Amino acid sequence: MVGEFMATIRDVAKLAGVSVATVSRVLNNQGYVHEDTRKKVEQAIRQLNYKPNAVARSLYKKTSKSIGLIIPDITNPFFPQLVRAVEETMYEAGYTVLLFNSDEVLKREQHIIDLMVTKYVDGIIIVSNTIKYEHLKDLSIPIVALDRVISQEIPSVSVDNYEGARKAVRLLIGKGCKKIAHLRGPKNVFTAEERLRGYMDEMNSQGMETFVYAGNYELNTSMVETMKLLTENREIDGIFAGNDVMAVGAIKAITKLGIHIPDQLKIIGFDGIELGTVITPELSTLKQPIVQLGKKSSELLLNYINGNEKVLRHYVYQAELIERDST
Amino acid sequence: MVGEFMATIRDVAKLAGVSVATVSRVLNNQGYVHEDTRKKVEQAIRQLNYKPNAVARSLYKKTSKSIGLIIPDITNPFFPQLVRAVEETMYEAGYTVLLFNSDEVLKREQHIIDLMVTKYVDGIIIVSNTIKYEHLKDLSIPIVALDRVISQEIPSVSVDNYEGARKAVRLLIGKGCKKIAHLRGPKNVFTAEERLRGYMDEMNSQGMETFVYAGNYELNTSMVETMKLLTENREIDGIFAGNDVMAVGAIKAITKLGIHIPDQLKIIGFDGIELGTVITPELSTLKQPIVQLGKKSSELLLNYINGNEKVLRHYVYQAELIERDST
DNA sequence: TATGAATGTGTAAACGGTTACACATTACTC
DNA sequence: GAGTAATGTGTAACCGTTTACACATTCATA
The missing domain is CATH 3.40.50.2300 (Response regulator)
Structure with missing residues (x-):
């Protein structure tokens, strides 16, 4: 690899018996270089295990x-x-x-x-x-x-978080959910706002009542919030979580409450992270590429x-x- | 922030009416600089929004x-x-x-x-x-x-993977497991070999029969291998997985087979990644710091x-x- | 008050590359 | 064979810092 001594372009030039400009030319493969000269230079480069110094190059370029x-x-x-x-x-x-x-x-x-x-x-x-x-x-x-x-x-x-959210909600509706809640992501976070907007628009366009619960894309708060949501409102039969991590938190809470997924309650996330395939039940989601x-x-x-x-x-x-x- | 024009140390020197050496001295806070001079230089630096060029500095230093x-x-x-x-x-x-x-x-x-x-x-x-x-x-x-x-x-x-592995096995034994299998990590991987060695030594020192199954620290192969393990050897009542990811894979397989954890079979992982707290049942593990x-x-x-x-x-x-x- | 130490500042040479420019030489073209 | 284009190579300036060294000036001390 590289030892204490690091050869410079000048060392190479000296060994090859040419100027630094010529060495630079073969290095960067530009300008005219005679075939024989190129050979000599390449030989010297190999011999000294020369690697051009990236910092020096950066400075100039x-x-x-x-x-x-x-x-x-x-x-x-x-x-x-x-x-x-x-x-x-x-x-x-x-x-x-x-x-x-x-x-x-x-x-x-x-x-x-x-x-x-x-x-x-x-x-x-x-x-x-x-x-x-x-x-x-x-x-x-x-x-x-x-x-x-x-x-x-x-x-x-x-x-397209907005359209993704609408698709998620549509799936839940298609599966027969009557009361669909949204566990929203953090305020002022672009993706979270878009997903919320998608949820609202799709729900409204179907004339359904909306239930929005706060969240911050994190697991533990999502568990807590889901507990609250389900005790406050026992008829919720569908949850669209703002992301997969929250969905997983929700699933933990739901399982703990003894509610069966997907029979009694359906849930869908957003992101498509690996975690979703690892838990039981495996999580439906909107997979981002x-x-x-x-x-x-x-x-x-x-x-x-x-x-x-x-x-x-x-x-x-x-x-x-x-x-x-x-x- | 930084616009098209980037001031150099020379610009600062010129504006402050001193030499570049002096500017450098105030920049690096070394050598003697008169208080008045320092003030002038700092003023010029602020005025030009000068930031020393890291690349040039690197080259020299x-x-x-x-x-x-x-x-x-x-x-x-x-x-x-x-x-x-x-x-x-x-x-x-x-x-x-x-x-x-x-x-x-x-x-x-x-x-x-x-x-x-x-x-x-x-x-x-x-x-x-x-x-x-x-x-x-x-x-x-x-x-x-x-x-x-x-x-x-x-x-x-x-x-200390070796000692950690021994602790894991000891826990399973302490919990009454009679037949403990090890889902090992990939061959020639240092941590995996050490954990295997810990498993072997602890098992042998307790006079227990060992069951080692191949694995590569990944989830899917772990699922497959666990399926095989449990059909081949139905009396296994404890599994020490080479890492948490494999443990999670194993849990998926076990759940799928309808075997109850921890009543019928206990499982412990290694690593202490977050995933372990997210799944159901939550995973016992040896947590690395x-x-x-x-x-x-x-x-x-x-x-x-x-x-x-x-x-x-x-x-x-x-x-x-x-x-x-x-x- | 002479003398050496402490303080303050500038000049120029590094650091290791790239490239504009100058200068040769060789190869074509008519 | 003269004139031009293509090919080949070297010198030196440049990129933006740091610092060795030189030189002044001021300060402290005997």
Whole structure:
């Protein structure tokens, strides 16, 4: 691998008996280089186990072959797959990813962005509800918003949460549910608001009464809230949870209460994380194409970095209804 | 934030009417700077919204305030917490983390390491069974092995899998299990081998017959294998699964067969991932101090980077027995 | 008051690459 | 065979920092 001594381009040049410019040319495969010279240089490179210094290159080129990925919290089961997809795609394109957990704290996000600017990252993928266009508009590096659209001016890759929610509700109705509650996600979170809106619109269009319960996309509060919901309102026979994690929490509560799923009560989640297939009963859900989201956002960012993408793009995917045992 | 124009140290110097050396001195808070001069410089810095260029700094200092983190796969539920803890600790110390998923493919790991060397990362934390001391010995940057010990020569932070396994088996025996099977993890994986060894030793020391079934730390194969195990050998009344994911797979299979947990069969896992508390019945397990592992490995690495740590250290944590509903 | 230490500042050379430009040489074209 | 284009190579400036060194000035001490 690499020992204490690291050869520089000058060492290679000396050994090969050429100038550094020539070495650089063979390295980057550009400009004219005589075949014999190239051979000599390649030989010297091998002999010294020379690897061009990425930092020096960055300094001159103002590019680092790395991108920043800001997510709220990798511990949230939605993100590992997303991160994996991004890392994978970027790695194949020769880019390194700098990972940051922001907890959606604006101050922290801003600090992270400043940091990345000084490191010459070539682009940023961000998942955030707190950051707004005004915080980003002066930035000179490409940014894409992932999973949430931040503003019309920032390219994005996301899922149609509204339509997905309507599909979820429609399924429950189709299965004969008469009283359908919604365990909503946190306030001011884009995806949660959209899913709530979808629920409301679909319910209203069917002339059904709505029951909305607070939640924050987390398991434990969802358990508590479900307990409350079911004791307060015993005729509820369908629950649309704001995400799979909440649905799993709800299932725990429901099971604890001795209510049978899906006979007495049907439940559906949103996201399509693995957890849903692991629990009993397996969870029906609206599956987001997580890997595709990660991949597409990476490709989009790469296109912007390379200047291929000239117009602002917003990609929207549809969530896929996956029916399993909970409905 | 940062616009198209990025001020350099020369711009600051010019505006403040001093030399770049002086600006550098106030920036790094070292050497003598007259109070009045410092004021002027700080004023200029603010005025230009100047942020020192990390890349240029790296080039000269041969340091990047970043570290590499190589894990097999972030998608494996053990890793998100670990990654979070590392990122957190590093961020607080002013370091950025470069994340890589290696799938434990040696070629890829080596390539990643080469890449990091050219990027002047200050250190590496690696989780790997494939990489060996010989691949690392020529490296001049600090490395620490996480979750697995690679060799005596590489500092490490890990868990006592052997003793943990013995504790798990002892619990099952204490609960009255007569025939205890082990769903083992993948061959040649350090943690899996240690847990197997713990199982064997504890069983043998109690004069009990052993039943070992193959597995690879994954859910689906675990389900299949459990089905096989229970049809082949109906008297099994205790299962020690190599990790929690396998335990969850086993529980699914067991539930499907209509066998009641924990009355007819008890099961215990290893890891202490969140998943275990989410399923029904909640899983008994040997909880690894995942956050501590991440934190300690980061601190250890930082100490090596800063030259504080002079002797090679191996930290070993004990897994904690957590009894829940599956036993 | 002479002298050395402490304080304050600037110049220029690194760090390790890339590339504009200049200068040769060789290959075509008519 | 002259003129032009294509090919091949080197020199040196540049990217934006840090720091060794030199040089001044001020301060303290005997």
